[in-house]
Every structure is written in C-alpha cells, then in structure tokens.
Amino acid sequence: xxxxxxxxxxxxxxxxxxxxxxxxxxxxxxxxxxxxxxxxxxxxxxxxxxxxxxxxxxxxxxxxxxxxxxxxxxxxxxxxxxxxxxxxxxxxxxxxxxxxxxxxxxxxxxxxxxxxxx
Amino acid sequence: xxxxxxxxxxxxxxxxxxxxxxxxxxxxxxxxxxxxxxxxxxxxxxxxxxxxxxxxxxxxxxxxxxxxxxxxxxxxxxxxxxxxxxxxxxxxxxxxxxxxxxxxxxxxxxxxxxxxxx
Amino acid sequence: xxxxxxxxxxxxxxxxxxxxxxxxxxxxxxxxxxxxxxxxxxxxxxxxxxxxxxxxxxxxxxxxxxxxxxxxxxxxxxxxxxxxxxxxxxxxxxxxxxxxxxxxxxxxxxxxxxxxxx
Amino acid sequence: xxxxxxxxxxxxxxxxxxxxxxxxxxxxxxxxxxxxxxxxxxxxxxxxxxxxxxxxxxxxxxxxxxxxxxxxxxxxxxxxxxxxxxxxxxxxxxxxxxxxxxxxxxxxxxxxxxxxxx
Numbered sequence: 001x002x003x004x005x006x007x008x009x010x011x012x013x014x015x016x017x018x019x020x021x022x023x024x025x026x027x028x029x030x031x032x033x034x035x036x037x038x039x040x041x042x043x044x045x046x047x048x049x050x051x052x053x054x055x056x057x058x059x060x061x062x063x064x065x066x067x068x069x070x071x072x073x074x075x076x077x078x079x080x081x082x083x084x085x086x087x088x089x090x091x092x093x094x095x096x097x098x099x100x101x102x103x104x105x106x107x108x109x110x111x112x113x114x115x116x117x118x
Numbered sequence: 119x120x121x122x123x124x125x126x127x128x129x130x131x132x133x134x135x136x137x138x139x140x141x142x143x144x145x146x147x148x149x150x151x152x153x154x155x156x157x158x159x160x161x162x163x164x165x166x167x168x169x170x171x172x173x174x175x176x177x178x179x180x181x182x183x184x185x186x187x188x189x190x191x192x193x194x195x196x197x198x199x200x201x202x203x204x205x206x207x208x209x210x211x212x213x214x215x216x217x218x219x220x221x222x223x224x225x226x227x228x229x230x231x232x233x234x235x236x
Numbered sequence: 237x238x239x240x241x242x243x244x245x246x247x248x249x250x251x252x253x254x255x256x257x258x259x260x261x262x263x264x265x266x267x268x269x270x271x272x273x274x275x276x277x278x279x280x281x282x283x284x285x286x287x288x289x290x291x292x293x294x295x296x297x298x299x300x301x302x303x304x305x306x307x308x309x310x311x312x313x314x315x316x317x318x319x320x321x322x323x324x325x326x327x328x329x330x331x332x333x334x335x336x337x338x339x340x341x342x343x344x345x346x347x348x349x350x351x352x353x354x
Numbered sequence: 355x356x357x358x359x360x361x362x363x364x365x366x367x368x369x370x371x372x373x374x375x376x377x378x379x380x381x382x383x384x385x386x387x388x389x390x391x392x393x394x395x396x397x398x399x400x401x402x403x404x405x406x407x408x409x410x411x412x413x414x415x416x417x418x419x420x421x422x423x424x425x426x427x428x429x430x431x432x433x434x435x436x437x438x439x440x441x442x443x444x445x446x447x448x449x450x451x452x453x454x455x456x457x458x459x460x461x462x463x464x465x466x467x468x469x470x471x472x
Contacts, residue, residue, distance in 0.1 A: 004466045008365045012451065012466050015369020023377040024146055026312070027262040029166040034159075041152075041159035048147040048192035071341050074166035076262070076315070097366070105307050112358045112366050122348045126247045130333065130348050133251020141259040144381040144430070189459050194380070194433070215248065223425050230240045230248050264378055265402040270395075277388075277395035284383040284428035310402035 010090035011112055013051045014097035017086055018110045021046050021057075022079055022099065030081075031074040035059040038077070046086075053087040053094065060101070079108035092118045128208035129230055131169045132215035135204055136228045139164050139175075140197055140217065148199075149192040153177040156195070164204075171205040171212065178219070197226035210236045246326035247348055249287045250333035253322055254346045257282050257293075258315055258335065266317075267310040271295040274313070282322075289323040289330065296337070315344035328354045364444035365466055367405045368451035371440055372464045375400050375411075376433055376453065384435075385428040389413040392431070400440075407441040407448065414455070433462035446472045 025042055039057045046055050060081045067075035084099040094116045102109040143160055160175045178199045185193035202217040212234045220227040261278055275293045282291050296317045303311035320335040330352045338345040379396055396411045414435045421429035438453040448470045456463040 004469060007362070008466055008469065011362045011366045012369040012449075012464075015366040015371075016373035016464055017369075019370035019373025019375075020377045021373075023263055023374045027259055028142055029163040031166055034162045034166065037155070037159055037162055041155055044152045044155055045147040048149055048152065048190075050190050069341065069343055072166075072168050072343065079312070095366075105305065107305055107308065110366075110370055112362055115358060115362060122351060125244070126348055126351060129244045130247045130251040130331075130346075133248040133253075134255035134346055135251075137252035137255025137257075138259045139255075141256045141381050145377055187459065187461055190461065197430070213248075223423065225423055225426065228248075228252055230244055233240060233244060260382055265399045267402055270398045270402065273391070273395055273398055277391055280388045280391055281383040284385055284388065284426075286426050308402075308404050 006091045006093045007095075007115055010051070010088050010093040010095040011097075011115065013090060014086055014088040014095040014112065015110070017046055017049055017052060017055075017088065018084065018097060018099050020049070021084065022082070022108070022110075025077055026079055028077040029074050030059065030064060030077045031068060032061055032064055035061060035064055051088050051090050053089040055087070056085045058083040080106075082108060089118070094118060124209045124211045125213075125233055128169070128206050128211040128213040129215075129233065131208060132204055132206040132213040132230065133228070135164055135167055135170060135173075135206065136202065136215060136217050138167070139202065140200070140226070140228075143195055144197055146195040147192050148177065148182060148195045149186060150179055150182055153179060153182055169206045169208050171207040173205070174203045176201040198224075200226060207236070212236060242327045242329045243331075243351055246287070246324050246329040246331040247333075247351065249326060250322055250324040250331040250348065251346070253282055253285055253288060253291075253324065254320065254333060254335050256285070257320065258318070258344070258346075261313055262315055264313040265310050266295065266300060266313045267304060268297055268300055271297060271300055287324050287326050289325040291323070292321045294319040316342075318344060325354070330354060360445045360447045361449075361469055364405070364442050364447040364449040365451075365469065367444060368440055368442040368449040368466065369464070371400055371403055371406060371409075371442065372438065372451060372453050374403070375438065376436070376462070376464075380431055380433055382431040383428050384413065384418060384431045385422060386415055386418055389415060389418055405442050405444050407443040409441070410439045412437040434460070436462060443472070448472060 080101040198219040214231040316337040434455040450467040
C-alpha cells in the first residue's frame with residue numbers, strides 16, 4: 001500500500017469532472033443552432049468545480065445533424081457527440097484528460113493523456 | 119370517459135416540459151457569475167421541444183449566493199432556485215404554466231396558470 | 237380564457253411525471269441483468285410524487301441486448317427503450333398517460349390515452 | 355512529463371465512477387421506504403461500468419427523514435445523503451475511493467483512500 005499523492009489526486013479529480021459532466025448533461029435537447037451555447041454552459045459549469053484549470057467542450061455537429069429528428073428538429077445530447085479536453089491541477093501536478101468518441105468500440109472513452117509537474 | 123382534446127394535449131405537454139427541465143438541469147454546478155448563461159441554455163434547450171411557444175427561466179441569485187460553498191465558490195442548481203414561465207401551444211390552445219418555489223410548503227411547485235384559445 | 241379545472245390538473249401532473257422520469261433516468265448504465273431492478277426503482281421513485289395512482293415501467297430487453305457494448309457488456313438507458321404506463325389522479329379525475337417508442341418517427345412519444353371521472 | 359501508468363488509470367477510473375453516480379442519481383425522488391432499493395440500483399448500475407471491483411452505496415436515512423416534505427412525504431436524493439465506497443481495479447492496481455459528506459465544509463467530498471497493488 002502506498003500513500004495517496006498529489007499526482008493521484010490530480011488524476012482522480014480529472015476523472016470526477018468527466019464523469020460528472022457526462023451524466024449531468026447527457027439527455028439535454030440540442031440542435032445545430034444551440035450546440036454553441038450548450039458547449040459554453042457545460043464549460044462554465046465544470047470550471048466551477050475544484051481544481052479545474054481549463055476545459056474545452058465541443059459537440060460533434062455532424063452527429064447532431066444526423067441524429068436530429070426530422071419531424072421535431074432536435075436530438076438529445078449523447079456521450080458520443082462530446083469531445084472534451086480538460087486540465088486539472090492539484091498543487092504542482094497537472095492531469096490532462098479527455099473524453100472522445102472511440103469509433104472501433106462505439107464507446108465514448110475517457111482517458112488521461114498526460115501528467116505534468118509544473 | 120371523454121376523448122382527449124387539444125386543451126388536454128396543451129396542458130399535458132406543458133407538464134412534460136417542466137418535469138424534463140427540472141430533472142435534466144438539477145445538480146448543475148452554478149454560481150452568481152454563470153447563472154445568466156445557464157438560464158439561457160435551459161431556455162434554448164426546452165424551446166427545442168415540441169409545442170413550446172415561449173419560455174423564461176430565472177435562477178434565484180440570492181439563493182445561489184446563500185448556497186454557494188464558501189470554500190469552493192459554487193453550488194448545485196436546486197429546484198427551489200428555479201422560476202420558470204412557459205407557454206405551450208397545441209393547435210389553437212395555449213397553456214400557461216410555471217415552476218415557482220412555494221415557501222410555505224418548501225416545495226418547487228409546478229402549476230397551470232391559465233389556458234386560452236387563440 | 238377558462239379556469240383551470242381538475243381535469244387539467246390531472247393531465248398536467250401526468251406530463252410532469254413522464255418528463256421527470258425520462259430526464260432523471262436516461263443515461264443510467266443498464267444491462268439485461270439489471271433491467272428488472274432498474275424498472276422497479278423507477279416505478280418506486282415516481283410513485284412517491286404527488287397524485288400518482290399507479291405506474292408500470294418496462295425496459296425493452298431486445299433493444300438493451302442490441303445496444304449493449306460488446307466490449308463492456310452494458311449500455312445506457314435511452315428514452316426509446318422505455319415503455320411507461322401511468323395513472324395520475326387529481327380529485328375525481330384520472331389521467332392515463334404513456335411513454336412508448338414510436339418507430340415511424342423514431343421518437344419516444346409521451347401521450348395521454350384517456351381521462352376518466354371516478 | 356511522465357507516462358500514464360496503471361496506478362493513474364485505476365485512480366482516474368475511480369473518479370469517473372463517483373462523478374457519474376453523483377450526477378446521474380441526484381434529484382431522484384426518495385423516501386425512507388425506497389432508500390434500500392435505490393441503493394441497490396445505484397450499486398448495480400455502477401458495477402456495470404468498466405473496472406469496478408466492488409461498490410457499496412448507503413443513503414443517510416436520518417437526512418432523508420429530515421428532508422422529506424411533510425406534505426408530500428418524499429424528498430430528492432442529494433449528494434450529502436450519499437455514502438459510497440468503491441474499489442476500482444486496473445490490471446494489478448486497486449484504487450479505494452469514497453464519497454462522504456464533510457460536515458465542516460458542508461460538502462459531499464470524493465476522495466481516494468488508498469491504492470494497492472494486488
């Protein structure tokens with residue numbers, strides 16, 4: 001057993017943020033016209049949470065266009081539509097994480113990309 | 119038993135929208151600085167849904183200020199922070215509904231305010 | 237303009253419940269093995285809300301099986317997987333409503349089926 | 355910059371699960387009578403996700419009792435009602451994490467408790 005260190009904490013917090021974002025906003029009605037403002041609102045809400053250094057959210061417009069119900073003109077935000085890049089800083093450690101659609105597994109994959117000491 | 123008419127449908131759709139809005143957005147991290155843009159995003163997402171004629175969402179800033187965690191500087195959106203006015207139109211019938219905090223019951227109350235024929 | 241009556245209130249409350257249920261539980265991880273218990277939990281949570289007389293929730297097992305990620309063995313609950321029958325009673329009025337997947341529009345449709353006076 | 359290792363991945367996945375659980379289930383109507391079955395459903399849904407070795411969810415009955423609306427007999431699940439213990443295994447690394455209400459900060463705190471190699 002090893003002590004929990006700052007690197008662990010940075011990485012753990014990055015995981016929390018992606019899990020939270022995903023399950024908070026999935027299901028939100030969205031269209032090509034509202035994707036922009038939904039992206040900003042997701043960013044603004046997650047950056048409020050502890051240790052978030054920066055976040056960039058992008059919603060796949062092509063997927064939205066394809067999924068928009070022809071009769072009703074909108075769809076629901078799905079995990080696979082989301083591209084998120086996140087930096088979390090805990091003390092001197094920075095974890096870079098992302099959420100990106102993995103086509104081969106048809107899965108919205110969350111991963112740590114790198115970890116840096118400032 | 120009576121046939122379901124346009125008035126019923128307008129009122130039913132109004133109920134759907136308030137229930138949806140509530141359970142989609144409750145839990146979103148919010149602060150006094152982000153309340154504005156969260157209001158707009160909620161409005162924009164709900165107006166995408168069928169039959170919504172207009173919607174106005176307002177988040178109680180005082181309650182946000184009071185609930186903001188002093189250490190972390192934000193809180194979660196709660197039902198009692200929400201004031202929503204909604205118009206739903208089904209054919210010639212318009213239902214006016216709202217969500218407002220009812221202090222005596224400490225309950226975020228949804229209600230139909232009036233129903234009009236255009 | 238007409239006064240809001242008990243029939244309106246029954247129908248409105250039915251809408252609230254379906255909208256709430258949908259946006260609360262969409263996104264929940266589910267598999268063929270857990271669908272049963274998720275159905276019961278959804279029913280139990282919605283029946284707590286005011287005026288609900290009865291509710292029956294059924295998750296489309298075939299759709300779950302088809303959507304289960306082969307690598308990870310589960311999927312997320314989607315609106316189109318849900319079949320819900322709901323009775324709401326306000327005073328002497330009962331509204332029967334449902335949520336069912338409408339294949340021709342590829343849309344999880346909520347509707348009032350009938351309204352009865354007890 | 356250091357390479358992302360198995361320990362990082364275990365800890366990151368633990369964070370994802372707690373963030374996901376929180377924002378998926380917060381807002382669910384709950385009472386003392388349904389807390390049991392809601393706990394089981396949350397456990398069953400999270401254990402479906404990748405790398406979860408075990409999870410135990412407990413809802414604070416006292417807080418539920420205190421928050422239950424006297425008129426309506428239920429409340430909404432809040433983060434501070436949740437006690438969660440989670441084990442995530444990535445290859446030979448096990449991360450132990452928890453969600454617990456921290457009274458001094460009035461905050462539902464997520465933390466890594468320890469990390470072990472099997």
